Every structure is written in structure tokens, then in C-alpha cells.
Amino acid sequence: MSTIQITLPDGSTRDLESGATGLDLATSIGSRLAKAALATVVDGAMTDLSTPLPSGSTVAIVTEGTPEGREVLRHSTAHVMAQAVTRLWPGAHFAIGPAIADGFYYDFDLPNGARFTDGDMERIEAEMRAIVKENQPFVRSEHSFDEGLALFADQPFKVEIIKSVQEGSREDLDEVGSASSVSAYRNTDSFVDLCRGPHVPSTGRLGHFKLMRVAGAYWRGDEKRPQLQRVYGTAWESKTALEEHITRLEEAEKRDHRKLGKELDLFSFPTVLGPGLSVFHPKGGTIRRLIEDYSRQRHVEDGYEFVNSPHITKGELFETSGHLEWFADGMYPPMELDEGQKYYLKPMNCPFHLLIFNARPRSFRELPLRLFEFGTVYRYEKSGVVHGLTRVRGFTQDDAHILCTREQMHDELISLLNFVLDLLRDFGLNDFYLEISTRPPEKAAGTQEEWDEAEATLTAVAQSHGLELVLDEGGGAFYGPKISVQAKDAIGRTHQMSTIQLDFQLPQRFDSSYIGSDNQRHRPIMIHRALFGSIERFIAILIEHYAGALPTWLAPEQVRILSVRNDHDDYAWEVAKTLKAKGARVVVDEASEPLGGRIRRAKLEKIPYILVVGDDDVRERTLGINARGSNDPERGVGLDEFVNRFVDEVASHGMPEGR
RNA sequence: GCCUGGGUAGCUCAGUCGGUAGAGCAACGCACUCGUAAUGCGUAGGUCAGGGGUUCGAAUCCCCUCUCAGGCUCCA
Numbered sequence: 162m163s164t165i166q167i168t169l170p171d172g173s174t175r176d177l178e179s180g181a182t183g184l185d186l187a188t189s190i191g192s193r194l195a196k197a198a199l200a201t202v203v204d205g206a207m208t209d210l211s212t213p214l215p216s217g218s219t220v221a222i223v224t225e226g227t228p229e230g231r232e233v234l235r236h237s238t239a240h241v242m243a244q245a246v247t248r249l250w251p252g253a254h255f256a257i258g259p260a261i262a263d264g265f266y267y268d269f270d271l272p273n274g275a276r277f278t279d280g281d282m283e284r285i286e287a288e289m290r291a292i293v294k295e296n297q298p299f300v301r302s303e304h305s306f307d308e309g310l311a312l313f314a315d316q317p318f319k320v321e322i323i324k325s326v327q328e329g330s331r332e333d334l335d336e337v338g339s340a341s342s343v344s345a346y347r348n349t350d351s352f353v354d355l356c357r358g359p360h361v362p363s364t365g366r367l368g369h370f371k372l373m374r375v376a377g378a379y380w381r382g383d384e385k386r387p388q389l390q391r392v393y394g395t396a397w398e399s400k401t402a403l404e405e406h407i408t409r410l411e412e413a414e415k416r417d418h419r420k421l422g423k424e425l426d427l428f429s430f431p432t433v434l435g436p437g438l439s440v441f442h443p444k445g446g447t448i449r450r451l452i453e454d455y456s457r458q459r460h461v462e463d464g465y466e467f468v469n470s471p472h473i474t475k476g477e478l479f480e481t482s483g484h485l486e487w488f489a490d491g492m493y494p495p496m497e498l499d500e501g502q503k504y505y506l507k508p509m510n511c512p513f514h515l516l517i518f519n520a521r522p523r524s525f526r527e528l529p530l531r532l533f534e535f536g537t538v539y540r541y542e543k544s545g546v547v548h549g550l551t552r553v554r555g556f557t558q559d560d561a562h563i564l565c566t567r568e569q570m571h572d573e574l575i576s577l578l579n580f581v582l583d584l585l586r587d588f589g590l591n592d593f594y595l596e597i598s599t600r601p602p603e604k605a606a607g608t609q610e611e612w613d614e615a616e617a618t619l620t621a622v623a624q625s626h627g628l629e630l631v632l633d634e635g636g637g638a639f640y641g642p643k644i645s646v647q648a649k650d651a652i653g654r655t656h657q658m659s660t661i662q663l664d665f666q667l668p669q670r671f672d673s674s675y676i677g678s679d680n681q682r683h684r685p686i687m688i689h690r691a692l693f694g695s696i697e698r699f700i701a702i703l704i705e706h707y708a709g710a711l712p713t714w715l716a717p718e719q720v721r722i723l724s725v726r727n728d729h730d731d732y733a734w735e736v737a738k739t740l741k742a743k744g745a746r747v748v749v750d751e752a753s754e755p756l757g758g759r760i761r762r763a764k765l766e767k768i769p770y771i772l773v774v775g776d777d778d779v780r781e782r783t784l785g786i787n788a789r790g791s792n793d794p795e796r797g798v799g800l801d802e803f804v805n806r807f808v809d810e811v812a813s814h815g816m817p818e819g820r
Numbered sequence: 821g822c823c824u825g826g827g828u829a830g831c832u833c834a835g836u837c838g839g840u841a842g843a844g845c846a847a848c849g850c851a852c853u854c855g856u857a858a859u860g861c862g863u864a865g866g867u868c869a870g871g872g873g874u875u876c877g878a879a880u881c882c883c884c885u886c887u888c889a890g891g892c893u894c895c896a
Contacts, residue, residue, distance in 0.1 A: 266891095276824070376891030377823025384893045388823055391891070419889095423831080432869085432887055488896060509896090543821055543894065544887095552895080638896060662896095726853045752853055761857035775855050787856055794856050 165216030183210040184362070187222045197224040199366065200233045200359040207233070209301055209359040225398035235260035237299065237360045238289075238370050238396040239267045244352040245288035246392075250275065255354070256318035256380060256389055263406060264370075264395035268378055270318070270387070277390050282372040285392070289370070296365030297348040301358055309343035312353065318380070319355045369403040370396035413652060418701040419549040421709040425766065427700075427717075428550070437547035437554030439697060444717035447746070448700060451715050453535060456559055456584070456693070463580050465533040465561060470513035472537060476503040481670055482512040493541045510536035511664075511689060514562040515671040518685075523675040528685065529565035529573050535696070536560045550701040557696045563688040564673070567611065570686050571618045574661070578622045581646055581659045581692050587814055588703060589712060590658070592649035594629035598636035606640045607665025611686070615663045619644045640666030650706040658702070662689040710789060713769040714811045720747045721763045725775035727752045732779045736772065736800060743808050760787065769817045770807070788817040 163179040167186060177185060183201030187194045187210070200223040201208050203215070207229065214220055223229045239258035242265075247253050250271050258267030271277070304312060306327045313319035323343055346360055347353040361367065371394060378391035397403040414420070422428045427445030430438065441449055457467075476495060479485040484492070488508060495503035507513070514532045523530070537557045546552055565573050582593065597619050600612045619642060623630045637643050641663035648658045664687040668674075674682040693699035703711065713719055720740055724733040730751050737747045750759050756773070763771045773785035777797065784803055787794040810817070 278824075374890060375824055378892045379822080382893070384822075388892075390823070393891080430888090436887075484896085490894090491896080540895090545821065545823095545892085546894065548889095640896090723856085724853095725855050728853085755852085755854055755859050756856065757854085758858050759856090764857055771856080773856060777855085785855065792857080796855080 165214060167214055168217075168219040170219070170221045177214070179216070180213050182213055183208070183220065183222060186214065186220060190222075194222060194224070197226075198222045199225060199230045199361050202229070207359050209299070210362050212301075212359075226402070231396075231398065232260045233359055233361055234367060234398060235265040235396045236356075237364070238367050238394065239265040240299070240346065240348065240354050240356070240360065241289050241292050241364055241367060242285065242372070242392060242394060243267050243269075243354060244292055244348055245285050246271075247352060248288055249281075249284060254316055254318055257322075258354075264373065264393060266378075266391050266393045268318075268380070268389040268391045270389050277375045277392065282375070282392075286370075286372050290368070292348075293364050293368045296363050298363045299358075299360035300347045301360075302345050302347065304343050304345060306343060309345070309355065312345060313355055316355075322355065367396065369398065369400050370394055371403065371407070409652070413654070416652070416705045416708045417549075418551075418704040421704050422550070422701075425709055427704075435554070436544060437542055437552070439550060439553060439555075445700070447717040448703075448711065448715055449696060452588075452693070452696060452699065453559075455587070459580075459584055459587075460533050460561070463531075463576075465531040468514065468517050468532045468534050470507070470510060470517075470534060470536065472539070473504045473506055474513075476505055478512050478516075479505055482509075482515075482667060483670060484508065484512070491540050491542070493539055506539040507536075508538050508540045510534055510538065510558065510560045511562055511667060511687075512671070514560075515667060515673055515687070518564055519671060519673055523564075523685075525566060525675055525677045525683070528675060529563050529569050531561055531563045533559075533561040550697040553695075553697055556698070558691045559693045559696060560689075560691050563690070564668070564675075564685040565688070566675075566677075566683065567614075567686055570615065570663075570688075573688065574615070574618050575622050575625075577661060577688070577690060578619075578626070578644070581661070581690075582626060584692055585646065585648060585658060588699075588715075589814070590648040590650070590702075590706065594631060594647050594649075594655075595623040595626075596631045596633050596645045596647060597623065598633040598638075598643040598645075600637055600642065601635050601639055605637075606669070611665055612642060615642050619661075638662070640664050648702070650702065651708070654705075656702045658694055658699075659692045660690065660694065663687070664689055710767045710769075710816075712814055712816050713807070714814050716767075716769050717746065718748055718766070718768050719745050719811075720770045720772060720807070721766075721768050722747065722749045722772045722774065723756060723759050723763070724749075724752045725756060725773065729774050729776070729779055733772075733774050736774060736784065739800060739804060740807070743804060744811075745807060764789075772803075790817060 164176045165179050165181065167175050167177060169175065175186065175189060177189065184195065184198060186201070187198040198210055200210055201212070201214070202221040202223060203212070204218050207223065223233060225234070236259065239260065243255045243258055246255065246269055252272035254270040256268035256270070258265065306323060309323045310320055313323065326343070343355060344357060345353050346356045346358060348364065373393045373395055376391050376393065377388045379388050380386040395403070395406055397406060422445065425444060426442050427448065428439050428441045431440060434440070473496070476485060492508050493506045495505050497503055514534070517532060518530065535557050537555065539555045542552060542554050547554065563573055563577070585593070597616065599616050605612065620630065623644065643660060643662045645657055646659040647655045649655050668685050668687050673685055675685055677683045703715070722733045722737055724730045733749050733751070737749050740747045750763070760771060767789060769789045771787040773787065773794070775785070778784055781797065782800050783797045784800060785794050785796045786798050786803060
């Protein structure tokens, strides 16, 4: 018997009998590894544990609990679900079933137009558990295209995939395995699925899964093609990992800004207004005012000019800008006046800012001109897409347009990105990465040099911040490249925050120009930028980031003072007066009901500081401090000491020290 | 826009087989005056999302509309 030599990831080598598989390799290393093994990576490509290893290859064992291991496990679980569905609904067609973040899905088309209901989830799960118990093997086979078409003759979606690969489409290569043949995995005589693999050795290796929901999904993601039913599930390597995942979902749900917005009385969506239209209540309005005030202050410091524009305009403006040509679907239909004049609600502020620029001849000496506005815009989002404050039909952008010369573009972008990151950090968002969208391959406004310079500058600036940079090749709009700042929140979700977009197009459409030092007219470059994106969305992200416990400087109510008995009320009001003189937002809650109940209510409202004043405090001019996040009140703190602490914390944008 | 599931008091929810509407919290009133996460008693609060239908009788069954949630598509 000949032997083969295998190199392990650590560089060591092992000799195995010819024909040895990944499982043999794992077994030769240790029984625990063999038990945890799910698949192998042979020279960088994932294969099944049962595939014979080629001599001289470098092999890594994929184990449970690793990202690759989970992917294999989830993908295999998707197959089990497809089998379960075909058992329960004979004749069901299945389309595509990949592993995704935290789980998997599979798309189905049930016979006779049948639909899944929520109650079916349990039935399918039970059938899946039976399949797991049967410990069916995953057996790989390779076929020619014709064999593949015959094998899946009763599965039209699979046939379509095979045919499209056969015709040279690369889109479905991942499903099939290669451009010259198709691979399939068989679990039983009656269930086989087209698949690239790899899979776990047998269904007995699975089991820690849960079906989450059913949803409609278009075949091929195309709105015009039939809608299939997608079943989502989550799957993990152990019961503990599954439970932890469920707990994380519950945690995210607790942070949901729509839920907290209601509980904390910040904003609402009165149904009489229509979908995607919000009202801010006093507390939410306070948060909003604080965010806007701070933003205004920073913009003044950074050399922005404040402008203002109306919410409606004649259609001509958006004809000039091109919005009516390209973006009409996203706009509210026009209001038509008696004379036939059409007025539109504005979906964007940029054309107005260009009118301001164009209002009189501009000199190069005025550039860069930075025009800022909290501009409220209206977009007719499709009814199914509105979501809390993050996707609405009426919202306010912290919108600015910078008009500058091409020579100024570089420095302007550098200072702009610094400004953005600095501002976001002031709100406690610290974990960023950047995404750069570059020149689209087909048509693009502006010269190649302008694009190159803009892209190089954006890249250099991003790198100078040491931030992770994701390239969105060719993803820019035709009128200019874009950089967007993605921020990770406290539980690791990413949100698109700021966008900085260069525009080589709009100044041309509006025939904007400035007079250069050469006494000639020149076309300015325009930079669109919104740092919060929209204030509504930014508030939503902050609420979720902080789980509603906003830092003291942003808390609508910062301090609540509770008197122990009514004869402490006067002192409570005196403390309130002292704090208000320092700008604090304070409420006094007099002793009309027991202290415990008042403490509880204030805690539920996530107020940063609850101050309790009783006999000792009136006598000594002190306070009892119950800070948010703490269940261990501090007694006998001097009033002046607290005031200083509070003022420092607000100035530094800090949080209460909940011990 | 499409698919699936919802909509009962301000909030969170219960409501059996189709038989005439319930709880807790919040609100309001009275009493209680208390040192760190729920004081007690009482009062009031409903077009069961809206409209239509079936029925002796509808929160409950059927249809339409509105709206919300989760997805899909979309997000220049």
C-alpha cells in the first residue's frame, strides 16, 4: 500500500495510507478532533470529510464552532429542511438554500399554490428532527450536465440553474460546483439536492436548529418573477450556542428604537398621518434639539454657512436637476394648481443649494463655499419598506453642499472626513469602517482624472485614519464617487451613517460657475454630505446603541429629585434651582407616594441621576445619589460636589458612573 | 408593490363552541409622609382598526379597505 504525505496548517507533515480521507487524518491526530470534524479544507478549497486526500496537499480540518464549520452545518441543515418539506408536501419544488449569517434559508414552491403558515414551522421542525435521528449520510456524486438535468427533471428551479451554468452563466457556479459538471448530494433514495457542498458526514451531526419565520422571496431576486416561500432558520453547533443566539435576538429586540420610543415617550407614528410619518413628543423633541444644537455649533466652528429652502417647488427645478427624470418614483405626486402649474415636495436639498450658489456671480475667493441646512425632505417610499425612524417618508437631513475648486477638493475631503468621524465620536460611536464606491464601468460624468484624484484622496484619507476600508468597486453613482461611514453599535450591528458624495454632474446641469483668478469662468466641484444621514435615523441608532440609556448630555431628563417626606420638598426645589442654573434638565417628584415606587418609575425611565433628599440632607446640605446603572446609592454627597461632577460629565459627553 | 402573520382600554395582554367586554400597569380622586426598583382604597376609561356580509345573535366565521410586524424587491 502506497502512502501519501499531508501538510498540516502548522507546517508539520503526516504520512497516511493512499486513499485516506479527511476523517482518517483527523482520527490519526486525535479522537476529539475526529469527533468535532465537519469538513476539510484541501489546498484552500472546502471538501467533504469523506473525500480522499491528494498526496502533497495542505489540509486543515474544519471543526464545529468555527465560521467555516458553522457554514457547513447550516448548509447541511438547509438540505434537511428541504427534505422535510418534500416529505410533508410531496411534489414541492425547492430552489436555493444557502447558509447565511446565523442560519440558513431555503426557497420553496409548494404544489397547488399551497402556502406555509406559521403553524407549519413546528411540523417541518419535527420532520427535520426525525431526519436527524435517522442519521442519513450525505453522499456526493458528480454528473454530466445531461445526467444532472435527468436527475432533477422534476425540479424546475434546479433545471434552470443547471441550464444557466451550461450556457456559461457564472452566477450559479456556486450552486453547481464547476463549469463543466454538476455535483449532487444524496441523503436517501428519494432525496437528492444539487449542491457544491461540502456537507457534514451525516444528518446525525445536526440538531441544534430552530425555524424562525416564513417570508416571500422572488425567484432570482427579481420582482417580475414568481414569488417563492422562503423559510428562515438558525443553526448552531451546540444547544448552548443556539440558546445564546436566541438571547442575543431578545437583547436586540429590547433595544428596538420603536419599542423604546414608545416606552420612553419619545415619538410616535399616528396612523392618521399615514405610514412613515412621525411626530416627536417633548422628550424626543428635546433629544432632537440637543443633537441639532450640537451639530450647528460644530458646523459654525468648521466654517459652514447656514441656509434655508422651502419644502415645495415648481417642477422646473427638478427637471433641471434631473430628479424628475430619474427619481420620480421616489417623489410624492405633484400638487396641481388651477393654472396647471405643478408643485412638488422636495426629495432632496441639493438643487436649492445650487440656486443659492447661482444667486450672484461667485469669485474663487469665496470657495470653498459650505452651505448647510437641516433640510426636511419627503420621499414616497414603497409601502412595504417603511421601518420605524430608520426608513420614513418625511425626514430631516443634516445636509450640506460644498462647492470648491478641483484644487481644493483634496484638502476639503480630508478635513471633511476628520470632521465626520470627530462628530460621530462625540456621540459615542467609536467603531467604524469606511466603504468607498468607485467609478461605474459604463458611463460616468466628469473626467477620468477627477475620478482618479477623488478616489485616491478618499482612499488615502480613509487609510490615514487606520480604519478598515471596504471597496465597492464600480458602485459609485454615475455623477461621482462616494464614501460612506459605517458604524458598529454596542451589540455589533453595523449602520450606514454618513455619506460623502462627489458630484461632477449637478453643477453642470445648473450651469454653475465661479470666476477664477484668471478672470475666466470655471465649473465648481460639488460635494454632498450628510453626517447623521437623517436626524430621525440617527436618533434611532443612538437609542439602539445605548439601549435607551442616553449619555447625560443627551438625556431629555437628566436629574430627578425625590424628597423623602413633604417637609423636604423645599430643599428639593432649592437643589433643582441650583442645577437648573447650570443648565440641567431637572424634575422634582414630591413625596406624594412611597419612595420605592418613585425610584422604580425613575429607573424605568432611564434617568441618569435620581437624587433623594431627606432629613440628613436638609441639615447637611447634601444629597443621596442613585446613578443610572447602579443599585448602590451614594449618601451624603455635598450639593456643590455633585453640581461640579454633573457639569463635568455633561461637558465631556460622559455617562453616569453606575457602580 | 409582493408573501406570511397581526390589529381588543393610553400601554402590555386575556377573551373557550358564535351568546352581549376582562386583568395588570398608566390616568384621575381620597387617604398614607415613607431613606433608594411597585402604599392602600376608589373612579373613570371600549365604534373589539374601518366598512360590508352570513346568523335569532359576531371581538369570534366570510369579503373588502386601512394599518402594523417579519421578509422579498427597492434605498439615486
